[in-house]
Amino acid sequence: MTDLSKLPVTVITGFLGSGKTTLISHLMRNAGGRRLAVVVNEFGDVGVDGEILKGCAIPDCPEDNIVELPNGCICCTVADDFIPTIERLMALEPRPDHILIETSGLALPKPLLKAFDWPAIRSRITVDGVIAVADAEAVAAGRFAPNPAAVDAQRAADDSLDHETPLSEVFEDQIACADLVLLTKPDLAGPAGVAAARTVIGTQAPRAIPVIEVTEGAVDARVVLGIGAAAEADLDARPSHHDGADDHDHDDFESLLVELPEQADPGTLVARIEALARSRNILRVKGYAAVQGKPMRLLVQAVGARVRHQYDRPWAAQEVRATRLVVIAEHDDIDPPAIRAALGA
Structure with a gap:
């Protein structure tokens, strides 16, 4: 049983655009009387997820309880960033009842769990659970581990093919570390897609893990x-591709900040993002756009060539109206001049 004197933490992991921020927004508003604190770990230079969540702040999760740690993986900066952040949240008055940690979509969850063994916090905090958020449509399409059965067969037949793509390793590590999998966007996947996604997750999971379908984060x-x-005390049951490694890195991925002027038409920007994703295998585009004649800021979030955009709030008086987008891709697909040109810079 969990020591009731320890502050519980829930780690929310999942691939890019899977719906982690939407889930946390829902939990903030429907926490069942718990006072929450949130840590958001971004990959890139624009704090989109943190800004969204701060806009959702309520008395049981005020803005001061929402901390953003940009640029990198928190498990790589434990002493400098993670531990001080957790200690600051634990010192809040009133103290939070529960902390949510939204990892970067590129993060490996197991090294983060190991960070909870640090002497400064291990007697005062516990990982209540790891929630993996998975996009049903994308999983069903095999974007994370294309044809896992065929890959396993090839590996068995030829030792030179014992590698996986970085994206599939991230996905598999997130599933293997989870206590619960939330399968999002089931409406886009359809019944057949949801069934296929469940099969993929069941194949990747090292043990029986509950899978729940969730729409718009409502759970x-x-x-x-x-x-x-x-x-944090159950690591052996959560295997990772990186077990035994002294460290890990994210050199397989890069992010690029693209700054643009005000946009005349959101549709044109969306079309450019879609074309860029198809031509250069872009994983994620997220950020904000200023649209001519519109007092509201346009939030832009894209997973591959699927782009979602909405006006989220008015521009603040002190803000510069500009378009700032973070583009995330594997290392070989990042070509700054080509990407900026494709987006109209």
Whole structure:
């Protein structure tokens, strides 16, 4: 049983654009009386997810309880960033009842769990559970591990093919570390896609893991919070491609900040993002756009060639109206001049 004197933390992991921020926004508003704090770990230079969540702040999760750690993986900067952040949240008055950590979409969850063994916090905090958020449509399409059965067969037949693509390793590590998988966007996947995604997850999971379908992040907090897994003490049951490694890095991925002037037409910007994703295998584009004649800021979030955009809030008086987008791709697909030109810079 979890030591009730320890502050519970839920780690929310998942691939780019899977719906982690939407889930946390829902939990903030429907926490079942818990006072929450949130840590957001971004990959890139524009804090999109942190800004969204701060816009959702409520009395049980005020803006001061939402901390953003940009540029990199928190498990790589434990002493400098992660531990001081957790200690600051634990010192808040009133103290939070529960902390949510949204990892970067490129993060490996197991090294983060190991960080909870640091002497400064290990007696005061516990990982209540690890929630993996998976996009049903994307998983069903095999974007993370294309034809896993065929890959396994090839590996068995030829030792020179024992590697995986970086994206599939990230996905598999997230599933292997999870206590619960939330399968998002089931409406886009359809019944057949959801069934296919469940099969993929079941194949990747090292043990039986509950899988729940979720639309727009709407899940009962009683299902997600209060699992009592003490995951930091259960690492052996959560295998990783990187077990035994002294460290890890994210050199396979790069992010590029693209700054643009005000946009005359959101549709043109969306079309450019879609074309860029198809031509250069871009994984993620996220950021904000200023649209001529519009007092509201346009939030832009793209996963591959699927682009979602909406006006999220008015521009503040002190803000510069500009378009700032973070583009994330594998290392070989980042060509700054080509990407900037494709986006109209």
